[in-house]
Every structure is written in structure tokens, then in C-alpha cells.
Amino acid sequence: xxxxxxxxxxxxxxxxxxxxxxxVLVLWHLLTAVFGIISPARFATPAEVGLALRQITxxxxxxxxxxxHVARSVLLVTMGFTxxxxxxxxxGLAMGASRKVEAFVxxxxxxxxxxPPLAWIPLAIVWxxxxxxxxxxxxxxxxxxxxxxNSYTGVRQIDKPIFEAAAMLDIRGWRYWRExxxxxxxxSIFTGLRLSxxxxxxxxxxxxxxxxxxxxxxxxxxxxxxxYPAMILVGMLSVALCGWLMTLGLGxxxxxxMPWKAL
Amino acid sequence: xxxxxLEPARFWRLSAAGAASFLAIWTLAAVSGITSRDFLPTxxxxxxxxxxLLTTPFAGYVLHQHLLSSLQRFxxxxxxxxxxxxxxxxxxxxxxWVDRIVSPAFxxxxxxxxxxxxxxxxxxxxxxxxxxxLIIFMGAFPPxxxxxxxxxxxxxxxxxxxxxxxxxxxxxxxxxVLLPAAVPSIVAGLRIxxxxxxxxxxxxxxxxxxxxxxxxxxxxxxxxxxATVMCGMAxxxxxxxxxxxxxxRAQMVIERRRGL
Numbered sequence: 001x002x003x004x005x006x007x008x009x010x011x012x013x014x015x016x017x018x019x020x021x022x023x024v025l026v027l028w029h030l031l032t033a034v035f036g037i038i039s040p041a042r043f044a045t046p047a048e049v050g051l052a053l054r055q056i057t058x059x060x061x062x063x064x065x066x067x068x069h070v071a072r073s074v075l076l077v078t079m080g081f082t083x084x085x086x087x088x089x090x091x092g093l094a095m096g097a098s099r100k101v102e103a104f105v106x107x108x109x110x111x112x113x114x115x116p117p118l119a120w121i122p123l124a125i126v127w128x129x130x131x132x133x134x135x136x137x138x139x140x141x142x143x144x145x146x147x148x149x150n151s152y153t154g155v156r157q158i159d160k161p162i163f164e165a166a167a168m169l170d171i172r173g174w175r176y177w178r179e180x181x182x183x184x185x186x187x188s189i190f191t192g193l194r195l196s197x198x199x200x201x202x203x204x205x206x207x208x209x210x211x212x213x214x215x216x217x218x219x220x221x222x223x224x225x226x227x228y229p230a231m232i233l234v235g236m237l238s239v240a241l242c243g244w245l246m247t248l249g250l251g252x253x254x255x256x257x258m259p260w261k262a263l
Numbered sequence: 264x265x266x267x268x269l270e271p272a273r274f275w276r277l278s279a280a281g282a283a284s285f286l287a288i289w290t291l292a293a294v295s296g297i298t299s300r301d302f303l304p305t306x307x308x309x310x311x312x313x314x315x316l317l318t319t320p321f322a323g324y325v326l327h328q329h330l331l332s333s334l335q336r337f338x339x340x341x342x343x344x345x346x347x348x349x350x351x352x353x354x355x356x357x358x359x360w361v362d363r364i365v366s367p368a369f370x371x372x373x374x375x376x377x378x379x380x381x382x383x384x385x386x387x388x389x390x391x392x393x394x395x396x397l398i399i400f401m402g403a404f405p406p407x408x409x410x411x412x413x414x415x416x417x418x419x420x421x422x423x424x425x426x427x428x429x430x431x432x433x434x435x436x437x438x439x440v441l442l443p444a445a446v447p448s449i450v451a452g453l454r455i456x457x458x459x460x461x462x463x464x465x466x467x468x469x470x471x472x473x474x475x476x477x478x479x480x481x482x483x484x485x486x487x488x489x490a491t492v493m494c495g496m497a498x499x500x501x502x503x504x505x506x507x508x509x510x511x512r513a514q515m516v517i518e519r520r521r522g523l
Contacts, residue, residue: 107278121469
């Protein structure tokens with residue numbers, strides 16, 4: 001019973017989305033190709049974007065085909081993010097659980113925290129050049145700070161009675177971390193991970209824009225130099241789409257890890 | 264059991280130990296001779312370089328002139344985001360048809376990282392003021408719009424009905440009912456948007472600018488002067504912190520007045 005109206009509303013939703021997309025495409029086509037209100041040197045027509053997309057998937061552009069650029073950027077972000085988030089979450093949990101660790105790490109963290117992720121790019125280039133190592137360093141700092149902060153506040157936000165119950169039941173050591181601290185802090189940890197992932201993606205694209213051999217940012221960079229608006233659009237859309245898909249992926253992991261939150 | 268807070272003396276001792284060991288490791292790595300001092304300067308090299316940057320021009324200007332031109336761009340982008348975001352948020356909250364038109368476009372554009380606008384920013388507005396301002400705008404705009412919209416949507420129906428019963432026009436309902444009620448949410452959004460705007464500015468200046476702290480860092484990077492790059496990072500972090508503190512103060516004052 002419940003499925004019929006649901007699928008119908010979904011269908012209506014999809015139909016409206018397709019309709020809106022169609023209207024946007026027609027408007028875009030009219031503004032650029034037919035009436036020329038927007039100059040072709042400044043913005044591409046839909047047909048040009050189609051051609052640019054074909055060019056980059058078939059022949060390649062800026063040292064590689066589209067899937068190669070995508071694979072490289074996504075792989076780098078996944079690796080950097082995983083390393084930074086694992087270390088960051090552990091450190092944040094330790095800072096939340098122990099006042100001594102907090103007091104010790106705090107001054108270093110106070111210095112690192114206000115530095116925007118993008119500001120690490122020049123330092124990474126000076127130290128590590130234009131290769132993957134520099135990208136990893138930049139992603140690391142972008143992803144590290146939000147994961148530490150949110151894991152730390154996650155522990156501190158656990159309700160006091162939970163700690164009291166754990167103390168009463170004499171839960172210590174490994175069990176204390178696995179059954180009290182980590183589950184209690186998980187919602188906040190995932191908030192941090194989402195911020196970390198977004199920050200690392202943005203920062204990687206910026207780092208690739210500044211200088212790299214391959215990756216989505218280099219498409220943007222090359223297209224900007226060639227004054228090729230259609231390819232700029234292809235690059236921007238690929239960046240947005242990959243970022244969106246990765247966020248969706250993290251959301252899927254979040255639901256798997258915290259089934260009790262899905263209700 | 265969650266540990267009780269440390270007594271202040273112990274806390275400060277540990278904090279001092281943390282800061283000291285950080286500086287000690289850094290200094291040791293710098294003076295050990297593994298790398299050159301240009302590549303990894305000591306902390307006092309950085310402080311010295313900071314003094315130099317304040318007095319002798321680097322990349323065309325002295326440090327505070329770079330900061331000033333960064334702040335000017337930031338202010339323009341931020342003000343533009345506020346001037347577009349707040350009215351649009353109110354309109355979306357009041358007229359459902361505006362919401363239906365703007366929301367899908369906004370949701371699509373929001374997923375594009377502000378930094379990805381760099382090529383178009385350079386193509387459309389050049390590298391002087393316009394290009395960076397567009398990128399700051401793209402970073403600062405979404406939180407203003409979202410928070411204005413949410414704040415205005417949360418207004419108690421009673422007030423809207425009362426104002427309509429008294430014959431208020433759409434304009435007066437928006438400016439005299441929705442806007443004042445949404446202020447706490449808007450200010451919270453401004454804080455987020457200032458932070459994102461400042462971050463995007465740094466990225467913009469790394470790529471499309473010919474002055475500003477980001478540009479200073481790029482030039483420092485080209486000269487392989489780590490100390491200059493670190494000075495730029497410190498300046499950016501410090502100004503960002505100041506902006507955040509100022510907006511947090513404003514937020515607290517407003518929340519106290521509202522009795523929140």
C-alpha cells in the first residue's frame with residue numbers, strides 16, 4: 001500500500017527534475033548560442049560543453065583522459081583523508097579522554113587550528129615540490145584539524161550518567177574505549193569526517209590548480225590558460241560531481257557504522 | 264570515568280611542556296644541518312623574517328600593505344554575499360515560488376568548491392579586484408543564504424498571521440517580522456561565512472592576484488624562502504582568528520539581548 005504513492009511521488013519528483021534540467025538547457029542554449037547575450041568567449045554553449053566532454057573522454061586533455069584525472073584526484077584524497085582522519089580521530093579521542101594529553105597538545109593545536117587548509121599549499125610546494133607527496137601533505141593538514149576537534153568535542157559531549165554507569169560496571173581499558181568513548185563520540189566524529197572530506201577535496205583541487213602533473217585541478221588550470229570556457233565547465237562539473245559522490249559514500253559508511261541513527 | 268579538570272598550575276605546566284617540545288623539535292631539526300636553513304628555518308629566523316617583511320617590501324609591498332589589500336578584497340566579497348544572501352533568503356522564505364526556482368540552482372552551485380571558480384573568475388573579472396572577490400563571494404554566500412532562510416522559516420506562525428491580519432504588505436512582513444526574528448540565525452551564518460570567505464580568499468590570492476598575503480606566500484614559495492611562507496601563514500591565521508573573535512562577540516551580544 002505504502003509503496004504505490006511513494007513511487008508515484010518519486011516519479012513526479014524525477015519528472016520535475018528532468019523538466020527543470022530541460023528548461024535550464026534550453027535557456028542556456030538560447031542565451032549563448034541563439035541570441036548571443038552571453039559572449040561565447042566568456043561562457044560556453046551546451047553543444048561546446050558536449051564536444052569538450054567528448055574530447056577529454058576520447059582524446060584526453062592536459063596529460064590524460066577524464067577518468068585518469070578523476071582516478072588520480074580521488075585516489076589521492078581517499079589516501080590522504082584516511083591517514084589524516086585516522087590519526088586525527090585517535091588524537092581527538094585521546095584529548096577528550098585525558099586532561100593531560102589535552103593540556104600537552106593544546107598549545108600546538110592553537111597555532112595550527114586558525115591556519116586555513118589552503119595556506120599550507122605554498123609550504124608543501126617549497127618542501128615537497130609539485131608531486132604527490134606535497135598533495136598528501138596539504139590534504140593531511142586540511143583533514144586533520146576538523147577530525148581532531150570533532151572527536152574531542154564528541155567525547156566531551158557524552159552524557160555524564162554514561163560515564164557513571166561505565167565506572168559502576170568497572171569498564172576499563174580497551175572495552176572502555178570500544179564500548180563507551182567511541183560509540184558516544186561517533187555522531188560528532190562523523191560530523192568532523194564530513195567537514196574533513198570536504199576540506200581535503202577543496203584543498204586538493206586548489207593544490208592541483210597551483211601546480212600538478214595530472215588531476216582534476218590541472219584540467220581547470222590548463223583550460224584557464226587556453227581560455228577554453230567549455231573545458232572549464234567540464235572541469236568544474238567533474239569536481240562538483242566527484243565531491244558529491246564522495247560525500248554520499250561517507251554518508252553510506254556512516255549509516256552502516258551507526259545503524260541506530262538511521263531511525 | 265571522565266577525568267575532572269586538572270588544577271591550573273598543572274595544566275599550565277603541561278601546556279608549557281607541550282609548546283616547548285614542539286619548538287625544541289623544530290629548532291633541533293633546523294639546526295641539525297639535515298637541510299639548509301632556507302628550507303627549514305628556526306623559529307627565530309621566522310620571527311626575524313617577520314620583522315623584515317614589515318619594513319622592507321617583498322613582492323611589491325610591505326606585509327601590512329599586503330594584509331590591507333587582502334582585507335579590502337575580503338570586505339568586498341563578504342559585503343556582497345551579505346547584500347545578496349539576506350534579501351534572497353527572506354524572499355525565499357516568504358514566496359514559495361522564489362524558493363522553488365532558486366533552491367535547485369543553489370543546491371547545484373553549492374557543490375562546486377569556491378576554488379573551482381578560479382578560471383572563470385580570472386576570465387570574467389581579471390586578477391585585480393574582481394576575480395578574487397567572486398571567489399570570496401562563492402565561499403561566503405551559501406551560509407548567509409541558508410541561515411537567513413532557515414531563521415526566517417522558523418518564525419512562529421502566530422506573528423506572521425498577526426502581521427497579516429493587521430494588513431502588513433509582503434515588504435513590511437519581510438523587513439519587520441521575518442528579518443528581526445531571523446537575526447540570531449543570520450549572525451551565526453555570518454560567522455561561518457566569514458571563515459569560509461577568508462579561506463577562499465587565500466586560495467584565490469595564491470592563483471589570481473598580484474598583491475595580498477596569498478600572493479606574498481606564492482612569491483616566497485618561488486624564492487624558496489620557507490620563512491616568508493610561514494610568516495604569511497601566521498598572518499593569515501591571526502587575521503582569520505581576529506575576524507572570528509569579532510563576529511563571536513557580536514553573536515554573544517545579540518543573543519544576550521534576545522535572552523537566548
